[in-house]
Amino acid sequence: MALYETALVIVGVAVLGIVVLPRVLSHRPLSFPIVYVAFGMAVFALPLGLPTPDPIQHGGLTERLTELGVIVALMGAGLKIDRPIGMWRWQSTWRLLVITMPLTIAVTALLGWLAVGLAVPTAVLLGAVVAPTDPVLASDVQVDPPEEGVSDEVRFALTSEAGLNDGLAFPFTYMAISMATLGVAPENWLQEWVVVDVFYKIIAGVVIGWVVGKAIAKYLFRVPAATKLATAMAGVEALAATFVSYGITEIAYGYGFIAVFVTALTIRGHERHSDYHDQLHEFSEVIERLVTSILLVLFGGALVTGLLAPLSLQAIAVGVVVVVLIRPLAGIIGLFGYPNERNAIAFFGIRGIGSFYYLAYGINNATFPGAEMVWAIVGVVVLSSIVTHGSTAAPVMSDLRREATDLDTT
Numbered sequence: 001m002a003l004y005e006t007a008l009v010i011v012g013v014a015v016l017g018i019v020v021l022p023r024v025l026s027h028r029p030l031s032f033p034i035v036y037v038a039f040g041m042a043v044f045a046l047p048l049g050l051p052t053p054d055p056i057q058h059g060g061l062t063e064r065l066t067e068l069g070v071i072v073a074l075m076g077a078g079l080k081i082d083r084p085i086g087m088w089r090w091q092s093t094w095r096l097l098v099i100t101m102p103l104t105i106a107v108t109a110l111l112g113w114l115a116v117g118l119a120v121p122t123a124v125l126l127g128a129v130v131a132p133t134d135p136v137l138a139s140d141v142q143v144d145p146p147e148e149g150v151s152d153e154v155r156f157a158l159t160s161e162a163g164l165n166d167g168l169a170f171p172f173t174y175m176a177i178s179m180a181t182l183g184v185a186p187e188n189w190l191q192e193w194v195v196v197d198v199f200y201k202i203i204a205g206v207v208i209g210w211v212v213g214k215a216i217a218k219y220l221f222r223v224p225a226a227t228k229l230a231t232a233m234a235g236v237e238a239l240a241a242t243f244v245s246y247g248i249t250e251i252a253y254g255y256g257f258i259a260v261f262v263t264a265l266t267i268r269g270h271e272r273h274s275d276y277h278d279q280l281h282e283f284s285e286v287i288e289r290l291v292t293s294i295l296l297v298l299f300g301g302a303l304v305t306g307l308l309a310p311l312s313l314q315a316i317a318v319g320v321v322v323v324v325l326i327r328p329l330a331g332i333i334g335l336f337g338y339p340n341e342r343n344a345i346a347f348f349g350i351r352g353i354g355s356f357y358y359l360a361y362g363i364n365n366a367t368f369p370g371a372e373m374v375w376a377i378v379g380v381v382v383l384s385s386i387v388t389h390g391s392t393a394a395p396v397m398s399d400l401r402r403e404a405t406d407l408d409t410t
Contacts, residue, residue: 006048014039014293018286031390032289033137033296033352037383040300053301055356055375059364065298066357069291070166071260073135073353075242076284077163078264079277080145083156085265092157092339093164100327100334100346101165105131105172107326108318115314116377121179122368128172129359129374130322130381134352135162136292137386140393141348146268146277154341154400158348163265166354167205167258171197173358180366196253204254206262212245213266220280221271234276235283241267242284295353303379310376319380323351323388344400348393351385 014036021032044050055062083089109127112118118126135142142159143152174197178189220237241263249259268277331346339345355378363371 003049006050010043010297011294014297015290018289018293031140031386031393033292033386034390036293036296037300037303037386040297041304042300043297044301045304050301052305053298054306055302055360056363056372059360063357063360063364065291065295066353066360069136069288069295069353070257070357071242071246072239072284072288072291074163074166074257074260075238075264076281076288077135077142077159078261079238079268079281079284080143081156081159081163081265081268082143082146082272083160084269090160092153092335092342092345093160095334095338096157096161096331096345097165097168098334100330101131101168103330103333104322104326104349107330108322111318111321111326112374112377115318116312116370116373118373119369120184121176121366122370122374124179125173125176125359125362125368126374126377128169128176129355129362129378130351131172132165132169132351132354132358133158133162133348134350134354134385135159135166136288136295136354137350137352137389140390141350141397145281152401153339154344154348154397157339157341157345158350162350163261164258167255167261168202169354169358170201170255170257173362176368177362177366180368201253201255202258204252205249205256205258208249208252208254209245209259209262210266212241212248212259213263214270216241216244216263217267217270220267220276221274235279235281238264238280238284239287292353295356299356299379299382303383307379308376310372311380315373315377316380319377320384322381323349323384341400344396348389348396349385350389351381355382 017035017039021035044053087094105124105127107127108130109123112123112126113120116123141155142162143155171193175189175193178193178197182188216237242260245259245263246256249256267280327349328343328346331349332342335342335345359374359378362368363374368374
């Protein structure tokens with residue numbers, strides 16, 4: 001069977017599913033990611049002669065594909081957040097970033113070291129890659145398109161958290177890389193890590209993202225589309241902004257993930273009530289779905305072609321515990337006393353493509369003993385998250401929306 005033609009059929013079915021599934025799965029306890037992972041498992045289990053989608057063997061390609069998926073999702077997430085940035089308005093976000101995320105990293109790393117026997121740098125890498133929630137797979141629990149997602153604290157907190165913690169996981173990934181290359185002792189890496197990996201790269205991401213966002217926003221809203229071609233290309237600027245912001249920031253050795261999200265927020269905050277925000281978001285969402293569908297099919301293929309082979313019972317337990325226990329408890333601790341919906345926010349700590357990116361990046365930049373085991377554990381984490389959160393997102397979010405509507409009418 002011709003490999004190229006087979007691949008075209010698989011991609012075609014995946015793309016068709018982007019259109020069909022939202023209609024079929026509406027109000028059902030299934031999600032887009034569950035179906036695509038199952039499709040990938042089925043396709044790669046058949047004797048079609050497809051190459052094995054091994055993320056370790058194809059480390060460079062894995063890193064680039066997942067990187068693309070994350071930055072496109074970050075732009076889409078930022079463009080649909082209506083709430084202006086503020087210390088109190090974003091209180092739930094800051095708590096999740098400052099308390100919940102580091103706590104998740106620490107506890108997961110400790111479990112990886114004690115329960116699975118990972119070396120310290122490898123355990124830290126495990127904690128860093130599973131800590132960020134995912135903007136790619138979390139669309140079912142994110143805010144609605146522009147002008148429609150203001151009042152729901154659960155959706156806002158999860159969207160803003162996913163937008164920022166994908167970038168803030170990088171310092172901890174670099175911590176693991178520094179430990180693996182320079183030694184575990186803090187005196188070997190701590191100073192440079194704090195100055196460069198924490199302060200400089202975060203600040204560079206924020207500043208460059210804001211500057212790029214301001215520049216693009218001024219063009220977008222001052223020069224309206226005046227020709228048929230310009231109208232037909234409406235929304236493409238979102239993709240351009242994604243690539244420009246990310247590329248410039250990475251060239252400047254900053255965190256491109258942070259820059260992309262800040263760029264999106266800056267564009268969203270400019271001419272806040274313009275209808276053009278809908279077109280930017282819609283185009284960004286289409287690209288995001290296309291890339292995500294391919295990544296999920298490949299993940300499903302990896303599951304049935306050996307990704308989980310290194311697992312032990314302890315490793316499986318750690319992977320499941322990260323999803324069902326560590327994140328919920330860390331979320332509740334971080335949100336203690338605020339808001340009323342903290343249990344739902346804590347529960348929906350969806351893991352996904354971002355974890356794959358960080359793991360591929362870490363392993364491509366340093367030697368980590370037990371890398372195959374970490375990939376297997378992360379596979380369990382993401383699969384558990386897809387199944388658990390994918391089957392509960394629709395009914396839980398529907399109930400929360402119904403409760404909010406009832407409160408508004410009383």
